[in-house]
Amino acid sequence: GASALLITSLSIFLYADFNRKIDAGDARQIGTITFKRQVAQRKYLAQVVWEDVEQDVPVYNNDSIRTATNSEAVIHLGDGTDINIDENSMIMLSTLENEININFEHGTISANRSGVSGVDIAAINIRSQDTTVSIDKSNIQLTQMDNQSLDLTVSDGSAVVLSGKEETTVNANEKALIS
Numbered sequence: 001g002a003s004a005l006l007i008t009s010l011s012i013f014l015y016a017d018f019n020r021k022i023d024a025g026d027a028r029q030i031g032t033i034t035f036k037r038q039v040a041q042r043k044y045l046a047q048v049v050w051e052d053v054e055q056d057v058p059v060y061n062n063d064s065i066r067t068a069t070n071s072e073a074v075i076h077l078g079d080g081t082d083i084n085i086d087e088n089s090m091i092m093l094s095t096l097e098n099e100i101n102i103n104f105e106h107g108t109i110s111a112n113r114s115g116v117s118g119v120d121i122a123a124i125n126i127r128s129q130d131t132t133v134s135i136d137k138s139n140i141q142l143t144q145m146d147n148q149s150l151d152l153t154v155s156d157g158s159a160v161v162l163s164g165k166e167e168t169t170v171n172a173n174e175k176a177l178i179s
Helices: 002-018
Strands: 029-037 041-042 059-060 063-067 071-078 080-083 091-096 099-104 108-112 123-128 129-137 139-144 152-157 158-161 164-169 174-178
Touching: 002 139, 029 041, 029 091, 029 099, 059 063, 063 071, 099 108, 099 139, 108 123, 108 164, 123 139, 129 152, 152 158, 152 164, 158 174, 164 174
Parallel strands: 099 123
Antiparallel strands: 029 059, 029 071, 041 063, 063 091, 071 080, 080 108, 091 099, 108 139, 123 129, 129 158, 139 152, 152 174, 158 164
16 A cells, blocks of 8 residues: 555656746746747757747747747747747747847748837847848848758848858848858
């Protein structure tokens, strides 16, 4: 009887440990996941474990977000920017005082800044390997191809691409292939 009670108690503790949500600690909230389809996961900066996320959960500074096959997620940042993460994509979001940095690992993301208003808006810098795409009030889509080149499409506004030491401006309704 004592063994059965001990096994049951430890099983309950093990189940509770597996289903426990990780705490963000004192990290600053920078946005919210407003839409999620299928599998989207988040990893806090100080953690090594990925956890599944649901709709309307907060996104904190230095969070990494990834999606699986046939999945997508939309992150609404505090300044009104919507970042759409398509399937098989991964990004890390970090904010500084006057800029939002996105480390783009792979996949396809788009940034929609049509909801951003005000004079002092933060610039968004999307970094992938040695290339940085900077936007202010623009709508873009960025895809990392299999050969590690980037496909940038600007649908509204403009984007400044810094690749190595070369700087290029891509305007509205233009497309650039960065290799």
